[in-house]
Amino acid sequence: MRNSTLLLALLLFCSTALFAKERQFYQIKIYHLTTASQEALVDNYLEKAFLPALHRAGIKQAGVFKPVTPDTADIRIYVFIPFQSMEQFINLDKTLQADKSLPTNGQAYTDAPWNNIPYARIESILLQAFPGMPIMEAPALSAPKSERVYELRSYESPSEKYHVNKVKMFNTGDEIGIFKSLNFHAVFYASVISGPRMPNLMYMTTFNSKEDRDTHWKAFSADPRWKSLSALEEYSHNVSKSDILFLRPVNYSDI
Numbered sequence: 001m002r003n004s005t006l007l008l009a010l011l012l013f014c015s016t017a018l019f020a021k022e023r024q025f026y027q028i029k030i031y032h033l034t035t036a037s038q039e040a041l042v043d044n045y046l047e048k049a050f051l052p053a054l055h056r057a058g059i060k061q062a063g064v065f066k067p068v069t070p071d072t073a074d075i076r077i078y079v080f081i082p083f084q085s086m087e088q089f090i091n092l093d094k095t096l097q098a099d100k101s102l103p104t105n106g107q108a109y110t111d112a113p114w115n116n117i118p119y120a121r122i123e124s125i126l127l128q129a130f131p132g133m134p135i136m137e138a139p140a141l142s143a144p145k146s147e148r149v150y151e152l153r154s155y156e157s158p159s160e161k162y163h164v165n166k167v168k169m170f171n172t173g174d175e176i177g178i179f180k181s182l183n184f185h186a187v188f189y190a191s192v193i194s195g196p197r198m199p200n201l202m203y204m205t206t207f208n209s210k211e212d213r214d215t216h217w218k219a220f221s222a223d224p225r226w227k228s229l230s231a232l233e234e235y236s237h238n239v240s241k242s243d244i245l246f247l248r249p250v251n252y253s254d255i
Helices: 002-022 036-056 086-090 094-096 160-171 177-179 212-224 224-230
Strands: 025-033 063-069 077-082 121-129 151-158 187-192 200-207 240-247
Touching: 002 160, 025 086, 036 077, 036 094, 063 151, 063 212, 077 224, 151 212, 160 187, 160 200, 177 224, 187 240, 200 212
Parallel strands: none
Antiparallel strands: 025 077, 025 121, 063 077, 063 240, 121 187, 151 200, 151 240, 187 200
């Protein structure tokens, strides 16, 4: 009996470890730029050097996005990178440094002088995928990239406990399932494990157009499953601040 109990515990541990390992990690790099020339330089680097280097490193699908409504005082480029493991993330810089084509293809960026830098700063957010969607999915949209709208949402919670509760709402409560059934074409759902705003979760849904986005959210708000889930007392007060950012993929984005 004791051996059977130990075996069961071992199997549960192994299955949990395997499940956790299968959950991807994501990095969102945000380039903050001040001039159009910086934007052009970073665009050229990402398209001609950085994304091809990621592909050679085994990362086949990375996303590059810009705000639908740009801010001329703070020009931003968002880069989404999926990783199969934390080790792959940690070793990325070393992998890129060993890539012989990267410095050649991106020389104007990599060799930029100190008094003509290609960006004002880079912001980095590290995330881990939710169990309910452990791997990112490239959206299956029909519209050209220039017309698509990608919605990046950020939900901050008042405490770590409330954050765990909100994550539970997405997974155990199957908020993810509601989005999926309504064809929101989500790219990822994830918890922020390192970033400027915590505790926090982020997710990205995608649409063929702004009108398509509005139609989907209208259906979500009216869905009886969402009404029932959002009315549960156990999930009350688990979001203290939410942000919505509308993005559009650049023409060289993989996603």
